[in-house]
Amino acid sequence: MSSVRLVRVLAESMREGLRSGAVGRMLVPVRETIEDATGTKFLSMPAVSPDHDLYINKVATIAAAPGHGTTVTSVVPMFAASTGRFLGTLDGAAVTNLKCAAVTALVTDRCAAPESRVLGIIGSGVQARQQFLGVSAIRDLTEVRIWSRDAGHAAAFAGDVAAADPTVNVVVCDSAEHASRGVDVLSTATTSMSPLPISAELPAHVHINCMGAHTTESREIPVELLRSSVVIVEDLRTAIAEAGESHSTAIELDTLVTTDPADFRDRRTVFASTGCAYLDLITCAQLAAQHDAEDFWTASLPL
The missing domain is CATH 3.40.50.720 (NAD(P)-binding Rossmann-like Domain)
Known part of the structure; x- marks a missing residue:
């Protein structure tokens, strides 16, 4: 599926999730951010959806990179909400980039x-x-x-x-x-x-x-x-x-x-x-439906 087509499909999934009440039924606590003495930030963004039978938690670090501003590293582990079974881990940057394009x-x-x-x-x-x-x-x-x-x-x-x-x-x-x-x-x-x-x-x-x-x-x-x-x-x-x-x-x-x-x-x-995180969860559900697990780490969104 092309990047443009994937963005359109995901945007429609987001719209349907909002209109149907699926987003309202999710459990989405406020993201947690911890900052240490060096200024490095550690983020946790969990969400659980009974409609998608999915639990995700996008975890990330934001650290200073001398001469290059900051670096962000993130991953998104996924679990079946009904059984707790581990489903796989997605590249956090790929999830974030696709989510941002689709919600835009x-x-x-x-x-x-x-x-x-x-x-x-x-x-x-x-x-x-x-x-x-x-x-x-x-x-x-x-x-x-x-x-x-x-x-x-x-x-x-x-x-x-x-x-x-x-x-x-x-x-x-x-x-x-x-x-x-x-x-x-x-x-x-x-x-x-x-x-x-x-x-x-x-x-x-x-x-x-x-x-x-x-x-x-x-x-x-x-x-x-x-x-x-x-x-x-x-x-x-x-x-x-x-x-x-x-x-x-x-x-x-x-x-x-x-x-x-x-x-x-x-x-x-x-x-x-x-x-x-509710948008990250919908994005993960879409990626899981479109790609094999081994594709997650290499997924990209070229122009």
């Missing part, structure tokens, strides 16, 4: 105008690539604008996008303001701990996928933009705990998928992602 497709399809053709991406790392994959899976893009603090990374990313879809006009921009000016969909996927200089010339109907760094005090987009937009989150409890009270009036994904899309498509919307 799901939310963007509900929020972005059907005629959306111009995508701006701020960032050039792994998550930026999942943003192109997710948005292009559900909209026929004619232009993709890219800006990154690293011009070399931006150029390499632009080359990959052009190779993936030669019909798209790919523009490497000289600023975040240029990359975001007048776009139909904007995706931010950076490690910035302060708001990015996003253009003031955002259309009233723009949809924004905010996927990168966040704290309880700030995230990649200005708080004023959050206050003037319809904000969508995976889980309200997690969003407030990890991204602050600025998310307290947000709607959750189950509300999004059970509301007429017309209620969102002519308004400014922001998907302020903080992640939640």
Whole structure:
């Protein structure tokens, strides 16, 4: 199955899980984070689903890598919920990347105008690539604008996008303001701990996928933009705990998928992602249905 097809299938599985109540029947505690004296973080994100007969726990470490920022290592062991039988272990990066592309497709399809053709991406790392994959899976893009603090990374990313879809006009921009000016969909996927200089010339109907760094005090987009937009989150409890009270009036994904899309498509919307294990579980269930166990460690999502 192609990457685009897999993203579409998984996005539909997520939508059905939210609409049917399967997500509501899951047991999903707040993620646990432990930090040691060196600043290394150890994460645990468990979830149990009676509908999928599945228990997973995405465990990860986030450690400093001198000269290279941080490194993230993660795995996802899976068990049958009814028997406790061990089913296998998935590569955490493959699960996370596919999940992010699929939830981006799901939310963007509900929020972005059907005629959306111009995508701006701020960032050039792994998550930026999942943003192109997710948005292009559900909209026929004619232009993709890219800006990154690293011009070399931006150029390499632009080359990959052009190779993936030669019909798209790919523009490497000289600023975040240029990359975001007048776009139909904007995706931010950076490690910035302060708001990015996003253009003031955002259309009233723009949809924004905010996927990168966040704290309880700030995230990649200005708080004023959050206050003037319809904000969508995976889980309200997690969003407030990890991204602050600025998310307290947000709607959750189950509300999004059970509301007429017309209620969102002519308004400014922001998907302020903080992640939640129920989406990891649905992703694991989909991968288990599509692949043999030996494929999990080598699974990738090329553009």
